[in-house]
Amino acid sequence: MIEMQDVWKTYPNGTVALQGIDVRIKDGEFVYVVGPSGAGKSTFIKLMYREEKATKGQIVINDFHINRLKERQIPYLRRKIGVVFQDFKLLPKLTVYENVAFAMEVIEESRKKIKPRVMEVLELVRLKHKARSLPDQLSGGEQQRVAIARAIVNRPDLIIADEPTGNLDPETSMDIMQTLLEINRGGTTIVMATHNKEIVNSLRKRVIAIEAGRIVRDEQRGEYGYED
Numbered sequence: 392m393i394e395m396q397d398v399w400k401t402y403p404n405g406t407v408a409l410q411g412i413d414v415r416i417k418d419g420e421f422v423y424v425v426g427p428s429g430a431g432k433s434t435f436i437k438l439m440y441r442e443e444k445a446t447k448g449q450i451v452i453n454d455f456h457i458n459r460l461k462e463r464q465i466p467y468l469r470r471k472i473g474v475v476f477q478d479f480k481l482l483p484k485l486t487v488y489e490n491v492a493f494a495m496e497v498i499e500e501s502r503k504k505i506k507p508r509v510m511e512v513l514e515l516v517r518l519k520h521k522a523r524s525l526p527d528q529l530s531g532g533e534q535q536r537v538a539i540a541r542a543i544v545n546r547p548d549l550i551i552a553d554e555p556t557g558n559l560d561p562e563t564s565m566d567i568m569q570t571l572l573e574i575n576r577g578g579t580t581i582v583m584a585t586h587n588k589e590i591v592n593s594l595r596k597r598v599i600a601i602e603a604g605r606i607v608r609d610e611q612r613g614e615y616g617y618e619d
């Protein structure tokens with residue numbers, strides 16, 4: 392469960408990115424976050440994994456009071472949340488296998504557990520055969536599937552994705568969506584900021600629209616609602 396109550400974010404330069412966000416997202420939901428450029432979508436997402444800290448208000452994700460976490464507690468939060476970015480953010484000198492294994496190594500999982508679990512998630516994203524490749528030997532869609540494998544390898548309750556299809560062609564984007572939907576069917580909550588009108592309008596899910604830092608629309612099986 393994600394709960395935000397009267398959440399505000401003002402950046403140090405004075406920009407007010409969010410003003411009074413109230414939202415509840417239940418376990419297992421799939422939510423699109425849409426809105427014009429600069430509306431506050433990324434900020435909304437960054438608050439959830441404490442990349443940014445809210446200026447005011449309460450954010451609770453499962454049992455974590457996100458805004459009250461001490462710096463040293465943040466890694467424990469991040470174990471429960473997988474994050475996927477538009478630009479994949481893979482480590483270029485590590486193989487596909489090593490990129491995914493790394494996420495388990497940092498939480499000090501045993502070597503014995505790492506290998507079977509990494510191979511299992513690579514199979515889920517259909518990339519077992521690329522385990523020894525380096526990221527720059529893969530297509531964009533394959534790189535994003537590695538990033539998704541890395542995001543799910545520690546069995547998070549929540550996946551947060553910021554424009555995961557932003558750098559991909561329409562066909563590859565649909566493929567990435569099928570992977571995310573499959574993960575969601577397994578019970579993982581997914582919150583995804585996107586500008587992809589075709590995806591939002593064809594794979595209908597809950598839509599939260601943010602404009603100028605406020606939620607202006609929140610609909611089950613909603614539409615994208617913008618022209619871009």
Ligand SMILES: Nc1ncnc2c1ncn2[C@@H]1O[C@H](COP(=O)(O)OP(=O)(O)OP(=O)(O)O)[C@@H](O)[C@H]1O
Binds near residue numbers: 406430433
């Ligand atoms: N680190 C920062 N410092 C100051 N202002 C920021 C910072 N990050 C974002 N902003 C501002 O906060 C507002 C919301 O930005 P945010 O990135 O959340 O929007 P967005 O909806 O994700 O936009 P886009 O669709 O273009 O990615 C914008 O006015 C932006 O310029």
